[in-house]
Amino acid sequence: MYCHINTGGLRGLESYVAQVEVDISRGLPCFDMVGLLASEIKEARERIRVALRNAQVNVPAEKITVNISPAGIHKAGTAFDLPVALGIMTAQGMIPAQRLENVLVAGELGLNACVKPIRGTLPIVMEAARMGMKECILPLDNIKEGILAGDVEIMGVENLQEASLYLCRDEDGRKEMRARAIERYEQKSEKKDKSVSEETMDFSVIRGMQEAKYAAMTAAAGFHNLLLSGPPGAGKTMLARCIPSILPPLNKEEQRQISAIYSVAGQLPSGELLTQRPFVSPHHTVSPYALAGGGSIPKPGMVTLAHKGVLFLDEMAEFKRSTLDILRQPMEEGKIYLAKSGGNFVYPADFMLVAATNPCPCGYFPDRNRCRCTQSEIHRYLSRISGPMLDRIDLSCVVRPVPFQKLWEEGAVRREYVRETALADMEWNSAAMLDKVMAARERQKFRYAGSRICLNGRLGAGEILRYCRLGLAQQQFLEKAAEKMKCSARACHRILRVARTLADLEEKAEIGCQHISQAIYYRLGEEAFAYE
Template identity: 40%
Template sequence: MSLAVTLSRAQEGVAAPQVMVEVHLSGGLPGTNIVGLPEAAVREARDRVRVAIQNTAFEYPNRRVTVNLAPAELPKDGGRFDLAIALGILAAGNQVPRERLDNCEFLGELALSGALRGVSGVLPALMRARARGRKVVVPRANAAEAALISDADVRVADSLAEVCGWLRGTQDLPTPAAAPANDEVAGDGPDLRDVRGQRHARRALEIAAAGGHHLLLVGPPGTGKTMLAERLPGILPPLSESEALETCAVLSVSGQPVEAGRWRRRPFRSPHHTASAVALVGGGSHPRPGEISLAHHGVLFLDELPEFTRHVLDVLREPLESGSIVISRAARQSTFPAQFQLVAAMNPCPCGYAGDPRERCRCTPDQVQRYRGRVSGPLLDRIDLCVDVPRQPLSELGATRGEHDEDSATVRARVLAARHHAMQRAGRSNAEISTRELERDCALGPTERTWFEAALERLGLSARAYHRTLRVARTIADLDGGAASLARVHLAEALQYRRF
């Protein structure tokens, strides 16, 4: 029989659909034809594979070779199918045993010498193959990613010759070295002990970390807004293994390296304000993840928020609610995860000194209004906490660390305790709980409800702001020892963070 089948996986967002590589050898004029919606890089595989097979001391069939990549309606791109195609051709020509291909998947691009080159999107493919209970052979260049999945049956190889030797039973392929099991998440990152003063802003940062809430820092230049934002990942809970793998999967499909010693750390992304909408949310003819997906399960920091164009900021509104982004193109549609925590910073006016006791503001009221109007109301409505970061007295900056200048480890312990209350109650952070869970977990007494509704009416807050304020109050209560019901003090503190 001149038919052989090998298995590989395509790349479609962070999904990795299975591709069946069917190879048939027939009579007729010698030639190779690849069908099944291949794009340019896949069509060119016929030349790479032919020369690689010849340079590996195997015989390329002097027959008509038809390669079908199924399912036919799924677009295939990149060099990830080279190894599977080469092995299918060799198996169809009885140069390697067909039965050894069963229950195995193959990923890798072939060099003309027969060497294997790394490909992107290996981690999602390994996660899918593990769920199906299959072995996977990947290039050694992808061994670091492959090592992150401890219970997957993965083999690494340097060349087509090594893979063929393994299939023939003449040699073994090594497994990747295990990734570090205990990664210190907060060890060498920026520490809150470096921030002097700013008690109100530090409190808001702690609440944001405990509940997973979005945060906006407003203050003059040089008051420590960026410094505070950079220290948020150090007080967040560590990533679980499944969350870390989801985060690394986004890096994998974007072609960025995964650092073995830092893979359990929450990402911190800080794009420049000149970034386009595509850079922020992802896109392209072959959709790739943007900054919001690269910040999945981490922090997206937007410094100088009003300097971003309004169109770019408004594309954040849907991902902030849904936790994902769907990118549609004429030929394909890709979904990327985008469950990030937004931290933004801005000046109070164009010159930056409105309300500053030491510097005189030179902006007119119209200039201030236009500056703040660059950030739309619907986007501000999705930000749970807004806090002033005023200029600190010089005496406080030079003073020794006080009792309120706690380090990240101390604050993180309180954050972990508050998150534990939320996980026991709802199984997720307070920022993610549904409206029904909110009614169950944020019950108000008659007196508190009357006072809270009157306060909302005076402030003119929306229905979304009503629910978001309750979520913040729930987080404050969790930091206060996990109180079962919300007191007026919790509601009052939550309301003071609704500036807009």
């Protein structure tokens, strides 16, 4: 007898609805699975056979053929165990076949017929909803993720028997089982001790360093890339770790998108939507594939995991140059194009790059009392960060160590400079800075309403001319400055982008000379990267 059952598969970040077709007919007893399957699915035969037996289901001594269609797509993962097992039961008439219409089933089976969690639930259920499925049967551990996806009834099951029982029930019975499943899930997750989530740091713990804090705030407001350089122990890493605390919270759409990425990567442990912006900090030995996404059907790499969040490269000059240059395309386009043997994939990778580096191999340049690195050593060290890479970093800031006395001063945030300007009397803690960032974002949103872009850091050359209009005085000032500081056209564009954000932070409609000179200030740190 033949039957078919809907299930979902992953291909990169995208998912598709697949059909598991099961046919049991007379012939020599055997169990074949076809449909361009990876070895973990072929191995599933043994898992399913034992699981069925342990669930007191008879595996008929007949010819069992399973096909997973569309047969042209290469399939991987363990989500097909449960639908195949249910398919065999249906083909034997243990489950009414009409019940399986508009139901999607996914889950991994254990030998004792228990159902184990799978990767990528969120995108699979989202796709199921799009394809008009009414119900989904998922592992109990993934139930929360499924519910987040949208307009589909979700049933979480713990074992095979429960799944078959659910399918045999009528409408009311199913509803009741669904409610009970959610209850059970909640009890279960309460029992698990909640892992303490890594607390983001607050800017108020950083004393002094207003120049760097202001740079961080500007970067957050305009989603500019930021380069911090300074001697070891100056607080570069600390600053970078604080940055997520001043990024605006994610909206629902972004939450869903990012959670889907993490779900595919198998990094959505709590089964809840991510509300924090990602902060991804790869070690400098990271391989190009780990950074960009690797495999014939690539898993999302670090750049994709940092989508809409911060990609922090600590000790940037220690990364391999070839690894760093991978970042050029995502930094330009906000996505990464991966051409692999399994096909071509486009993954989102719109991140804010925060890089930290020492100014020389020993770290103390330009303090010549401590640093004896030669000019060529310094050049060799910094040359790993290529010119095109630097071109994409709008803000660069030199972080100087805070004097010892300042660290021990009483009071966490002392107001040091009082004056009646928009920024003068603000306190440099994350909450206050976030307010400023939000206001600046609001201004940008209003200005760019209806256009392709929404943030200053993403302005292209043509858009800069349109949105960063300068008055005559400002234009002359920029010309003079560009001549003096030997700025290229591209450097001028970066100055204008940053100046736009600085004006937004000060709630000014027009870019003033002061914003231009501040933007130039945040370029000067980069001078160290130019050959003398």
